[in-house]
Amino acid sequence: MMSAPNHSSSHPAVFILVGIPGMEKSHVWISIPFCLMYTVALLGNSVLLVTIAKDQSLHEPMYILLCMLAVCDLLLSTATVPKTLSVLWSVSTKISFSGCLAQMFSVYFIFVAESAILLAMAFDRYIAICDPLRYSATLTRSAIAKVGAVALIRSFCIMFPAIFLPKRLPYCGHNVMPHTYCEHIGVARLACADITVNIWYGVTAGFLSAGLDAISIAVSYALILRSLRGLPSLRASPKALHTCGSHLCVIAMFYIPAFFSFLAHRFGQRVPRHVLISLANLYVVVPPMLNPIVYGVRTRQIRERVARLLLLGGSGIRT
Numbered sequence: 001m002m003s004a005p006n007h008s009s010s011h012p013a014v015f016i017l018v019g020i021p022g023m024e025k026s027h028v029w030i031s032i033p034f035c036l037m038y039t040v041a042l043l044g045n046s047v048l049l050v051t052i053a054k055d056q057s058l059h060e061p062m063y064i065l066l067c068m069l070a071v072c073d074l075l076l077s078t079a080t081v082p083k084t085l086s087v088l089w090s091v092s093t094k095i096s097f098s099g100c101l102a103q104m105f106s107v108y109f110i111f112v113a114e115s116a117i118l119l120a121m122a123f124d125r126y127i128a129i130c131d132p133l134r135y136s137a138t139l140t141r142s143a144i145a146k147v148g149a150v151a152l153i154r155s156f157c158i159m160f161p162a163i164f165l166p167k168r169l170p171y172c173g174h175n176v177m178p179h180t181y182c183e184h185i186g187v188a189r190l191a192c193a194d195i196t197v198n199i200w201y202g203v204t205a206g207f208l209s210a211g212l213d214a215i216s217i218a219v220s221y222a223l224i225l226r227s228l229r230g231l232p233s234l235r236a237s238p239k240a241l242h243t244c245g246s247h248l249c250v251i252a253m254f255y256i257p258a259f260f261s262f263l264a265h266r267f268g269q270r271v272p273r274h275v276l277i278s279l280a281n282l283y284v285v286v287p288p289m290l291n292p293i294v295y296g297v298r299t300r301q302i303r304e305r306v307a308r309l310l311l312l313g314g315s316g317i318r319t
Helices: 024-054 061-088 097-130 132-138 141-159 161-167 184-188 196-229 236-267 273-282 286-298 300-318
Strands: 014-017 094-096
Touching (some): 014 097, 024 286, 061 141, 061 286, 097 132, 097 141, 097 161, 097 196, 184 196, 196 236, 236 273, 236 286, 286 300
16 A cells, blocks of 8 residues: 655755856855945944934834834844855855745744834824824833734734745755745745645735735825825925935835845746846845934934944043
8 A cells, every 4th residue: 555645754854055046156246245235234233223222312112113123134134144145155055944944934024023113113103293292192112012012923923834835845856946045935946746825825925914014004104195285384394204204215125125026936937037036135135234324314313322322432442
């Protein structure tokens, strides 16, 4: 009597990451900007966190949410970039099957949590501009803590099934992945079985998380713009819009490349693979690098505190 196929035994022990297909000869050169961007992301977000943590005047909802965003940026880039660099430098191109699933879950878990934080920041701007008298009563520290907890719980519930979908597939010895880190569809495409469920789960999970968040953010800013039209002072509109400018820049940097990469991986069969892989690498390092720069340049309070912190650090070194 024939036994049923054992899918667990068909899982490869390791995956071999080949980097960016067709650009293997340029891997070392490609790694240089990635390494620089990762270094800037680590320094920028760390300085932002230290600055806000040390200054009591910045312990307000907007800045606490900004700290959450910085933590997500640090985790997102750190979950992928070190492995990407090891692949590009040919130091280590192998990753275990369980390690691959852990990395894949980490990337999506952090991404969905960061999307929720961006939505919370949009709500913060909406209350501050459209209903300022209720701002202090609505956005308390307790409320912000609950927002963070809900963001983590929602992210876990949405992305937890993603661990099991690749595990149920047989791989028939296929373990060479044209990527620099583990990505759900990239793993699923190595399987010798139908992956329709994986594709539609990814689409559904993306819509229920980042998709709905992006729609909600768009609605909140539409309400903000409508409210700004009714402001009696012409000087108030530019000032209020300036407080939203940093957030809008961050939103654009976060969602545009992520959505393009997400849709192209599933439906863009004619998009060159090296373009897909390059974009997938950019969206986990470029926003974490630029977010603290955007807020540091456009937010006077942060800019002044960072300058003061650096001056104090410099004087401490001289003494």
